[in-house]
Amino acid sequence: MMATMGYITPEITGKLPGFLSPSAGLKFADIPNGLAAISKVPVAGWAQIAAYFGFVEFSGGFDDYKSGTPGDYGFKVLTSSDPEEKTKKLSAELANGRLAMMAIIGMFFQDGLTGSAWGDWANYTASPLRAFEKELGAQAPLGFWDPLGLSSDGDLYSFKRRRSVELKHGRICMLATMGYITPEVAGKFPGYLSPSNKLLFSDIPNGLAAISKVPLAGWIQIFGYCAYCEISAGYDADVNKRTPGDMGWNPPIFSGNDPETKTRRLNAELANGRLAMMAIIGMFFQDGLTGSAWGDWANYTDSPLRAFENELGVQAPVGFWDPAGFTADGSVEDFKRRRATEIKHGRISMLATMGYITPEITGKFPGYLSPSAGLKFADVPNGLAAISKVPAAGWGQILAYMAFCEVSQEQTPGTDAYAGDFGFKVLTAADPAEKTKKLNAEIANGRLAMMAIIGMFFQDGLTGSAWGDWANYTASPLRAFENELGVQAPVGFWDPAGFTADGSVEDFKRRRATEIKHGRISMLATMGYITPEITGKFPGYLSPSAGLKFADVPNGLAAISKVPAAGWGQILAYMAFCEVSQEQTPGTDAYAGDFGFKVLTAADPAEKTKKLNAEIANGRLAMMAIIGMFFQDGLTGSAWGDWANYTASPLRAFENELGVQAPVGFWDPAGFTADGSVEDFKRRRATEIKHGRISMLATMGYITPEITGKFPGYLSPSAGLKFADVPNGLAAISKVPAAGWGQILAYMAFCEVSQEQTPGTDAYAGDFGFKVLTAADPAEKTKKLNAEIANGRLAMMAIIGMFFQDGLTGSAWGDWANYTASPLR
Secondary structure, three states, X not given: OHHHHHHHHHHHHOOOOOEEEHHHXXXXXXXXXXXXXXXXXXXXXXXXXXXHHHHHHHHHOOOHHHHOOOOOOOOOOOOOOOHHHHHHHHHHHHHHHHHHHHHHHHHHHHHHHHOOOOOOHXXXXXXXXXXXXXXXXXXXXXXXXXXXXXXXXXOHHHHHXXXXXXXXXXXXXXXXXXXXXXXXXXXXXXXXXXXXXXXXXXXXXXXXXXXXXXXXXXXXXXXXXXXXHHHHOOOOHHHHOOOOOOOOOOOOOOOOOXXXXXXXXXXXXXXXXXXXXXXXXXXXXXHHHHOOOOOOHHHOOOOHHHHHOOOOOOEOOOEOOOOOOOOOOOOHHHHHHHHHHHHHHHHHHHHHHHHHHHHHHHOOOOOEEEOOOOEEHHHOOOHHHHHHHOOHHHHHHHHHHHHHHXXXXXXXXXXXXXXXXXXXXXXXXXXXXXXXXXXXXHHHHHHHHHHHHHHHHHHHHHHOXXXXXXXXXXXXXXXXXXXXXXXXXXXXXXXXXXXXXXXXXXXXXXXXXXXXXXHHHHHHHHHHHHHHHHHOOOOOEEEHXXXXXXXXXXXXXXXXXXXXXXXXXXXXXXXXXXXXOOOOOOOOOHHHOOOOOOOOOOOOHHHHHHHHHHHHHHHHHHHHHHHXXXXXXXXXXXXXXXXXXXXXXXXXXHOOOOOOEOOOEOOOOOOOOOOOOHHHHHHHHHHHHHHHHHHHHHHHHHHHHHHHOOOOOEEEHHHOEEHHHOOOHHHHXXXXXXXXXXXXXXXXXXXXXOOOOOOOOOHHHOOOOXXXXXXXXXXXXXXXXXXXXXXXXXXXXXXXXXXXXXXHHOOOOOOHXXXXXXXXX
C-alpha cells in the first residue's frame, strides 16, 4: 500500500520542495518516479529504510502471530480495543493490501516494460494489440479494450471472427430488448398468433414467460429464419471476404456504399448492441428473480435493501438508490458508517464550494492573512492555486480544527454525533421530525456540493482558473462548432453531454441534420395536436371506403387507433419520398437541411442561415412541446391534459392558498408541492413573504436616493461619514461601518425572535401584527397579503436585475453611457 501510494502521489500532487540529501546536493525534484528512483537513493537513505524496517520488526516483536492478532502492532488507527472492530479493520486492511499487491506488481511490470512509472501506451510500439487499434468497435473513451487478452496473440482471423459474433449477438439482443419493451409501451398485436391453436397475441405474457407459449411451428420459424440469415450470406463470408457483420444487406439506414459511412454506422451498431447485451441480461435477471418482465420492486419483499428505505438520505425522485450494491449485505452498521462519512464529506464540500464562490462575488477580506509572513488576503489566489500560499501555521490551524471536530464529540455507533448531529441546532433540532428533515436537506445539499467541488477542481486544474474561463480553452475541439447552425443566445454552443468532444465535424453535421428532421416532424406533430382544438376538424370523410369521417378521429394519441392501413401506407410513403427524393450524402445541401423549399431556406446564404437557425430553435421547442403533450395525453387521456381530470392531484390542496393569483393560478413548474405536504408549502410561503419584504425594502433603497436625494448630515458622526458620501447600489456595502452592520443584524434578529413563528401562528403565515399590511377583517387581510406577495415577487425580480446591472456597469441604474461597446449603439 505504501509502495502504491509512493508511485501515485508524486504524479498527482508533485514532489516535496527542497533537498532529499543536502550533503549530496540531491533535491526531491531530481528523483524520478517508479523503479528508476532506486538508483538515486543515497547510501544513508538505504540505511534509514533498513533501520526503519528493523525498528518495526523488533518493536512489535516477532511473535505477534502467536501472542496476539497477526498484524496488530499497537497502532490503534488500524486496530481497536474492541475485538470485533479490530477484526473488521484488519479485514479491511487485508483486502486493501491484496489490492495493493496486485497494483504494485502491475506498476512494476509496466515500469520495467516501458520505462515509465505509468506504463505509457505510446511505448508499446511492438505490442500485438496495436494491430487492432483501428478495427471496428475501438471507440472512445476506452479505445481498444481487451482486459482478458483474447487478442494478445495478434491473430487477425480470430479477432474478426469474434467481432462478427459480437455483432450478431448485439443484433439479437437489440431485437430481444425491443421485444421486452414494445409490448409494454405499444400493446400487443390484435388477432391470432396461431389460428390453428387459437392462440391470441394478447395471450402471450411479456418476458421469459412467453417462451412457454410459443407453439412448435413458431420455434421452427425462428430457427428457420436464423438458418436463412447464416446460410444466405455465406458461412464465415463476412470474416473471410467482407467486413465482420456485413451480411450483404445494405439498407441505407444501416450501412451504405461509402466505406467510411458504413464503418461509422457499423460502429454505432456495435455500441448499441453492447448496450443491448447488458440491457437484456439485466431484464432476464429481473424477470427470473421476480417473475415480472420489468422487475417490479414490490416483488423484492425479502431484499436486504428494504432495511434502508426509511433511512436518512432516501429522497425523491430515486428513493433508495444503491447501484453499486454497497448495502447488499444488509449491514445496518456499515450503512450508518457510510452515511456518517457522507454527511462529513458533504459538509466539507459545501464549505469548499462556498470558498470557491464567495471571493469571486464578495471579494476578499482586507488586511493580512499572515502578518508575520507579510501575506495579505488579497495576495491569495482563488481555487487550487491558493494551496501554495497557505503558510505552515495555516495548515496547522486547519488540521487542528479538523481534529477538534473529530475528537470533541463522542462518535461511537449509536451516538447523536455518529449520525451527524454535533449539537449545532441550526442544522438539527430538539424535534426528531424537524431534525430528520434538516439532516435530509443537508445530505441533499452535500451531495450537490460534492459534485460541484469536483467539477470546480476539474475546471481549475484544466484551465488554471477557478471558474474554468472558456477563454482559456483555446485549443478545445468544441471551438470548431462555435459558429455552426444552432449556436444561439443565450447559451451559445452548449453540449453538456460532450457529444462533440472528439471534434469530429462529420459527426456534428450528421447530428445537426438529424436534429433538423426531428424538429420538423415535432413541429408538424405539435401543430397536429393544437390545430383541431382551435380551428376544428375537416368536413367529410378521411376514409370513404371505411366510412371514417375526420370528425370521428379523436385528437392526440387516441387518433393512432383510428388510422386505417391505407393511411399508414401514405404516411410511410411520404416519409420515404422525403428521404429518397434528395441526395443527402455529406456535403450536399439536403444533408444540411436544405431540401429546396425556399420558404424555409433562401438563395441568399445569410438569409438561409438565419431561417435555418430559427427553424432549429422552433424545432427544439416543438420537440419539448410534443413530449409534454404525449405525457399529458398518456396520463389523462386528454390531448391537452385537462386539469379537471387531475381530481386526486396533491396540487389541488393548494389552489386556494395565499399567492395563487391570476393569470397563472396555482403555478409550481418545479414540482416543490408534488408531495402534497401542507407544512412544507406553508414554510415556503412564509419564506417567500420574508424574501419579498426584504427585496421591496432593497428595491426602494435603490430607487429612493436617486429620486428624492439622500438624508442631510452624518450617517456616522464618529467616523465622519455623511449620508452624501455613501454611493448608491452595491458600492454602498463598502461604506457601512461596523456599528451599522451590527444594527442591521440586530434588527433582523429582532424581527425573527420578537414573534412566535412556530407552524400555525399568525407570524408563521406572515402576519407580524402590523395592521397596515394586515387587517382585523380576514378577507381584507387575505387581499393585502396576496397583494404583498405579488409586490414581493416583482421586487425579487427587480432587485436581482438591479444587482446585475450594478455589477456589470458599476452604476445602480446601469447607466446606458457605460455600454460603449454595445451592438445596440
